[in-house]
Amino acid sequence: MTAPADDLPAAPAFYEVEAHGTTHSGGGTLLGFWIYLMSDALIFAALFATFGVLSSSFAGGPTPGELFDLRVVAANTAVLLVSALTCGLAMIALQAGKLAAVRWWLIITALLGAAFVGIELVEFRELVAEGATPQRSGYLSAFFTLVGTHGLHVTFGVVWIVVMLVQLGQRGLHAENRRRLLCLAMFWHFLDVIWIGVFTFVYLMGVLRWS
Amino acid sequence: MELKPAAAHEPAHDADEAGNFTLRTYLIGFLAAAALTAIPFWIVMSGAIASAAIAGTVIVALAIAQILVHTAAFLHVNSRVQGGWTLVAYVFTAVLVLITIAGSLWIMFHLNSNMMPGMEGTPNGVP
Numbered sequence: 001m002t003a004p005a006d007d008l009p010a011a012p013a014f015y016e017v018e019a020h021g022t023t024h025s026g027g028g029t030l031l032g033f034w035i036y037l038m039s040d041a042l043i044f045a046a047l048f049a050t051f052g053v054l055s056s057s058f059a060g061g062p063t064p065g066e067l068f069d070l071r072v073v074a075a076n077t078a079v080l081l082v083s084a085l086t087c088g089l090a091m092i093a094l095q096a097g098k099l100a101a102v103r104w105w106l107i108i109t110a111l112l113g114a115a116f117v118g119i120e121l122v123e124f125r126e127l128v129a130e131g132a133t134p135q136r137s138g139y140l141s142a143f144f145t146l147v148g149t150h151g152l153h154v155t156f157g158v159v160w161i162v163v164m165l166v167q168l169g170q171r172g173l174h175a176e177n178r179r180r181l182l183c184l185a186m187f188w189h190f191l192d193v194i195w196i197g198v199f200t201f202v203y204l205m206g207v208l209r210w211s
Numbered sequence: 212m213e214l215k216p217a218a219a220h221e222p223a224h225d226a227d228e229a230g231n232f233t234l235r236t237y238l239i240g241f242l243a244a245a246a247l248t249a250i251p252f253w254i255v256m257s258g259a260i261a262s263a264a265i266a267g268t269v270i271v272a273l274a275i276a277q278i279l280v281h282t283a284a285f286l287h288v289n290s291r292v293q294g295g296w297t298l299v300a301y302v303f304t305a306v307l308v309l310i311t312i313a314g315s316l317w318i319m320f321h322l323n324s325n326m327m328p329g330m331e332g333t334p335n336g337v338p
Contacts, residue, residue: 045311088285192281196281
C-alpha cells in the first residue's frame with residue numbers, strides 16, 4: 001500500500017450500480033429459476049402429450065398390464081416422496097442456520113435420489129431383457145422417452161446435491177449458498193410433481209386400461 | 212392478489228422471496244401426499260373399483276389434488292411469495308400444459324378416426 005490515500009476512491013459506491021441487494025438476496029434468481037422450471041414443465045407437457053397420443057400404439061407388442069410390476073413402481077414412488085420430505089427438512093435446517101443438519105439431510109436426499117434412479121434402471125434393464133425396447137413400438141418409444149427424461153432430471157439433481165455438498169464444505173451457509181439451496185429444493189420438489197403425472201398416467205392408467 | 216415487481220422488495224424480506232417454511236407445513240404436506248399416493252395405488256392394485264372408467268376418474272382427481280398439495284406445501288407457491296409472480300407463472304404454465312396435452316389428444320384422436328378404412332390401424336398399432 002504505497003499509493004497515497006487521497007488517490008483512492010472515498011467509498012466503493014460505483015460497485016453498487018447494479019440492482020441493489022437483489023444479487024445477494026437471490027430474489028431475482030429465485031424467480032428466474034422458477035420460470036426455468038415452468039419451461040421445463042412445458043417440455044414434460046410435450047412428452048406427456050406424445051405419450052398420450054401413442055398410449056395404445058403397441059404394434060402387437062407388450063401392453064402395460066404385461067410390462068409393469070406396480071409393487072416396484074409403488075416402492076419407487078415412496079422413495080421419491082420420502083426424499084421430498086428430507087429435502088424439506090434440509091430447508092428447515094437452512095432456515096435455522098444449522099450447517100451440519102443441512103448437509104446430513106442433503107446426503108440422505110441424494111442417497112434416496114440415487115436409489116430411485118437405480119430401481120428405475122433395474123426396471124428398464126428387465127424391460128429390455130424381455131424384448132420391450134424403445135424400438136419395439138410407438139408406445140414403448142414414448143414410455144422410455146418420458147420416464148427416461150424424468151430419470152435424467154433426478155440424476156442431475158443428485159449431481160447438483162453432490163456439488164452443493166462440496167460448496168457447503170468449502171464456504172458454509174453464506175448468502176450465495178442459501179440461494180443455491182433454495183433453487184435446488186425447488187428443482188427437487190418440481191421433479192416430484194412430474195412423477196405424480198408419470199405414476200398416474202403411465203403406470204396406473206396403463207395397467208387400469210390394458211390388463 | 213397484489214402484483215409488485217420483485218425488485219421492489221427489500222433484501223431483508225426473505226419470507227416474501229422464498230416463502231416461509233415451517234416443519235408443520237412440510238409434515239402435513241408429506242402426510243397428505245402419502246395418502247394421495249397410497250389410495251390410487253390401492254385402487255388399481257386391489258381392483259376395488261370394478262368400473263375402469265370410474266377408477267380412472269378417481270385416480271386422475273387424486274393426482275390433481277396431490278399436485279396442488281405439493282405446490283402449496285413443498286414449492287410454497289402462493290400469492291405473497293415474489294409478490295405473486297410465481298403464482299402467475301404457475302397458472303399460466305398450467306394453462307399451456309392443459310392446452311398442449313388436451314389439444315394433442317383431441318387432434319390426434321380425430322386424425323385417427325378420419326383415416327380411410329383401408330388405412331385403419333396404420334398409425335396406431337401396426338400388426
